[in-house]
Structure formats: structure tokens, C-alpha cells
Amino acid sequence: MEEQRVPVVGPPQWWRSGPSWWRQEEQERWPWRSTLLVTAFVLVGSNFAAEEQAGERADLDAFARALLLVAGLLLLWRHRYPVAVAFGTAGAAMVYLGAGYPYGPVFLTVAISCFSAIVAGHRRAAWAAMGTLWVGHVLVAHWLYQWLPPSGDSAAPWGQEGVVAAWVVAIVALSELVRTRREQWARERAERAQAARRRADEERLRIARELHDVLAHSISVINVQAGVGLALLDTDPEQARTALTTIKAQSKEALGEVRQVLDTLRAPGDAPRAPAPGLGRLPELVDQAAGAGLTVDVRGTPPPLAPGTDLAAFRIVQEALTNVVRHSGSRHARVHLDHGGGTLRIRVDDDGPATGADAGGSGNGLAGMRERAAALGGTIEAGPRADGGFRVLAVLPLTTKEDDR
Template sequence: MEEQRAPAAGSSRRWRTGPAWWSREGDRVRWPWRSTVLVTAFVLIGSHFAAESQVDERAPLDAFARLLLLAAGAQLLWRHRYPVAVAFGTAAAVMVYLGAGYPYGPVFLTVALSCFGAIVAGHRRAAWAAMGTLWAGHVLVAHWLYRWLPPSGDSAAPWGQEIVVAAWVVAIGALSELVRTRREQWAREREERARAARRRADEERLRIARELHDVLAHSISVINVQAGVGLALLDTDPEQARTALTTIRAKSKEALGEVRQVLDTLRAPGAAPRAPAPGLGRLPELVAQAASAGLAVDVEGETPRLPPATDLAAFRVVQEALTNVVRHSGSRHARVRLDHDRRTLRIRIDDDGPATGADAGGSGNGLAGMRERAAALGGTIEAGPRPDGGFRVLAALPVTPKEDDR
């Protein structure tokens, strides 16, 4: 069986036309020269030996018989491009061959191969119709028309022979159906694996985008505030302006490091990170950074021992909430409360407001990212204005990882 041409870049393989060695690639089909020549030669040679063993029973092979054998075999050259036409064409050639009284032999192989290919390519009814037509024609010739057809003096064929022929037809059809079913199953499995790979790639891109947003939004907010302080005090208080510039330098260096870590993960999926992922152990650092941006933060409660994914999500939730207070709230005071039991860590971040723009609590991307983080772990995020003014973020994250994350 011939190998199919390698598809051009960007082309898609259509399953309907079957496996690679008999499928289309665009409008180009590999011509099966070698297999066609081998089958045709086998049919011609095998029929010659069959004729020698049936000298007294069937008509001898002549030029017309060999022409029919050659036509039946040569049609297989088009079995990839026109499977239905070839199935009926080979059946018709074999029917004429049998009707002329020529010897039984491997000529049936041409019909078997053409119908096998047609079924696997998806043309099931046509293939079954071609095989059924051949069998019915054989019954008609062997039990009625034999009186008027060569060889002379021929008698009706035994019905047991017809049962054997019918059994072979059913066996060939059943094998073809089995192959077709298995190929379709493999194609579905390949498509499922491809969809799963695309889904994992999408989830990884979303994770990286969320991580970059959280790192950059927080860092740039602190840098923006410190830059404003430095500009305001540049002439009146140079020392304080120097402190602001030092904070900007440290924060930008930290942000670059975290961004580099995220990008390293993108370039080498599955590689261990060079630095540990941040967690609530760095909460005092967040509080200090918020203080340098003019936001006083009170922290209540203790941090339990958390899985790495939950620890990172909790850190990012607090980081995003404090960043939103700095950027979108007129309040200079925020409260972070941590509470936990054996299953859930609850985080509450409050500020007293008022909002300094239309995007109270954030522009939407940060809140969406927090909700996606929590949902991925089996937790929840609630965020919105408080009845007495200000804004509140409530997070509930699992203390123990989900079974499928272990």
C-alpha cells in the first residue's frame, strides 16, 4: 500500500476519505500504481492456473477474458479518487467475466479491494450495493441463465456454493465496517487529544496573562505613586524625593524579576521556576509597599499552612485588592483580615472610600483574574461597594488542594 504525500503546511486532513494511504490532500491523490500492478498481475497469473484446473468445467481463457481481467484490475488505479465508480465498475467487469463462463479464480479480489476501500472511505451503501448486485447476478447466471450462456452443456451450480459466496461477501463487508469504525474511533481520539492540548495551551496563556497583570498592575501603581511623590518633593524635600526614587528602583527591579520568571515558564513549560512563587509569607512586604504609596494597611489574623497554588492565589488577591485601593479609592487606610478553619481560608479586604473614578474597586480585569484564580482552586471571590461606603473584597479559598490537583 502506498504512502500518502506529506500535507502542505497549513492544510488539514479530512477523515471522511479515509486513512493516509487512500485519502485526498486538497485535490491531489497519490496514484496507487504499485499495488494496482501487483493485484492485476496476481489476478492474471492466478486466473491462468485456475483455468488449467477447470478445463472441463469452464470456458478457456481467451483474449476477451484476459481483457476483462485486466480491466477489473486496472480500475483499482482510481479507487482512491472515485471509490463508488470503481466498486460498481469492478463488479460489472467480474459479472461479465462470470457470465461468459470463464473459470473461477482470484478475479473476485478486485471487487473485494474496491468495496473494502469504498466502505472505509465512507461510501457504505454503494459498496454493499455493488457486492449485493454481484452476488445476485451470480445467482441469476448460475441457476437460470446458464442454459443460454457458455460453456455449453453446463449445469446449475449447487446452492451450497452460493451460501459460501454470500458468506465471503458478508465477511468482506464486516471486515471493512470494522476497519472503518476503528479508523473513525482513532480519528475522534486524535481530535480529542488535539482539543485537550489546545485547551491546556489556552489555560496556560490565561494563567500567564493573569500573572503578568497582577505583577505589572501592582508594581506600576506603586511606581506611579512614588514618581508623583518624587516630582512633588524634588525641589522642597530632595531627601524624600531620593527615597521615592529608591523605592521606584527597587520595585521596578522586583517587577522585572517576576516578569522574567513568568516568561521563563512560558519558554520552557514544565520547568521548575528559578525562584519560589510568592505567598502570604510576603504579606508584610505588601504592607510596606502600600505604606510607601501612602496607604496604611492593618492586618488581622494568622496565615495557615497552605498549598503552593492556594498560597499564591491568596497573595495575588491581597495584592490586587490593595493595588485597586491605591489606584481607585480616595481612602488612605485599608484593612486585611485573615480567617480560616480546617477547610477554607477567608480573606476580607476593606477600604473606606470614596472611589476616585468610575472604576471603583478596579477596572474589571483584576477582579476577573481574581475570580478565575479562585474558581480554578474551587474557591470564590465576591467584590463590591459596602453599604456604609468604601469597597470590600471577600475571598474564600480551600486550605487543602482538590484531588485532581494533587
């Protein structure tokens, strides 16, 4: 039965990783589209403002338009030099207001530059730029207006300064909110990338374990049968034929399992073409061990197991028997299966003696067994017995965390 995936309800994708327009602007070398749009808006809006404030403020002339153009085009460098652009736009706006030109969207360039500076982490510089502009406006509107154009101008009402201060606070608050959210986006992207790398490493280790277990067992049986075939080729051709038949069957099975593992690499999303092996194939494993000259006694029957637990149990028994064939002088092994208390206990014993320094198995084989057991919340104990043999004891939970989901 296929597992039904329930869609996870959560924030939209753009809220988790940032809006698409923001990510695109971050990747652009020069934000020229937004800069041209803002500059055009400032120039056109200032013309409308000049018509509305005719007679109250100085008319727009070439110098005023040059200041507006400079303030707008400075935004091209707001991502590369955010501090310089923040002070540059604030300076241009201050000169513009000091010359008595109409109030208008010139403040937009300051707001955007300071917004970019705060988002980039230059908070104090942006605050200083906006504070300098506000202090300069207070001086011009309440003191220096007497000596600056337009002539006959009066002091601005103090309520206007409150409105300006409110706009400054709003810009700072919005900028801080975006900066915080942007940092969160960056952390989430880094965490997703790290999780993807971790999943790739886990999958790589899983495939490595599968290939090791399949090839180690099959090659061990083939090696033993090849030795038997060579030894009996002249004296007992029929027995040599039996050994060659075992080699053929074992190599065919190994190729099939290796192909199944490799298919998961080619199409990770597809279901495997053949069911994964489990303890139901334990008699086949016993027959293969017998073909390698190892007699295996099996006691106990396994309970119904989840596919992951069943595969891990099969591979643990397979690796343990492979190690007996390769590294033990004993030609007899015992497999004992016992379950109770929510666990499956697998014990594999041989009577020894060890035939090499790496008795009990190679480091990779034992490490693979421990990794399989640990992934299910179980344990592996492997080591020599007091009587000279070797024992592998695996304890696997019958219900894993993945089964409870």
C-alpha cells in the same frame, strides 16, 4: 519534591488514532502502491486458477486479462469515487464470470472496492454492488450457463452459493467494523485537538493573569513613587531619593517576575527557576504598599497551603491592594486571614471614598481574581460596603481537586 508521573496503561497509540499505514493511505493523493500490488496479485493468481481449472472453465485470453486489469486499476479511484468503483469492479467481475473464465482472485477487487465504499459511508451503494454481483452469479451458475461459455458446462451446486453469500456477509461485517472504528478515530482526533486548544487557551489566560497582576501592582507603586519624587525633587531631595530607590527596587522585582513568566513560554517543560510567590511574602507586599503611601493592617496567619492555592491567595491580596492604591481615596487598608472548615477566607477592606468610576478595580483585575478562585473551586465577592468603603472577600478551599490526585 518533584511529582512522579505514573504511566497510563491503555490501548496502543495506533488503536487510538488508527494504524500508520491507514493514515498514510488516507493522505496519499493516489493509492497506487496498494493498487499495483492487488492488480499483480489478481493477474498472477488468475493464471494459477486457470491452470487448476483447465478443461472446466474457459482459458484466459486477452479479453479476460483486460477485464482483470481494468478491475484492478479501477481501485486507483476508490477513495475519490467509491460508488462508481464499487459498481465498476462488480460489473467487470460479472462479465468475467459470464464469459466462463476461471474462478479466482477477481473477487478481491470487488471486496476492496466495496470495503472502501462502506468505510467512506456509501453503505447502500456497496451492498447494492455486492448484491448485484451475487444475483448475477446465481443467474449465470443456475440458468444462463446453458447459453454461455464454456460449452457443456453444468449448473453449479447450491452449496457454492452459500459460500459466496458467507463471504459477502463477512466482507460487509468487516467493512462496518472498520467504518465504525474509523469514525471513532476521527472523533478522538477531534477531541484531542479541542482539548489541546482548550489547554492552550487556559495557559494563555493564566499567563495573562500573571502579567496583569505583576505589572498592575508594580506600575501602580512606581507611578505613586514617581509622583512623590517629582513633587519633592527640589524641596526634599532626600525623600525624592527614597522614592527613586523604591522605584528601582520595584521595577527590578517586576522585571524578575515577568522574566519568570516568560521563561515558561520559552520552555514549558522546565521547572521555574524561582519559587512562585505566596502568602509568606505578605510582609513584602505590605512594605511595597507602604512605599505607595498605603498603610496595611494584617490580621491572622495563613495555614500551610498547596503551591497553587498559595499563589492564588497572594495574587488576590496583591490585586486588591493595588486597586486600593489606584482607585480609592483611603490611605488605609485591612487584610484579614481566617481559616476553618476546610476553607481559607481572605478579606481586604478600605474605607474609600472611590476616586473614579471604576472603583474597586478594573474589570480585568476583578475577572482575574474570580478566575483564580474558580480554578481552585473557590469564590470571590467584591463590591462597595454600606459605609462607603470597598470590600473583597475570597473563599478558597484548603484542599483542591488537584491536591487529591
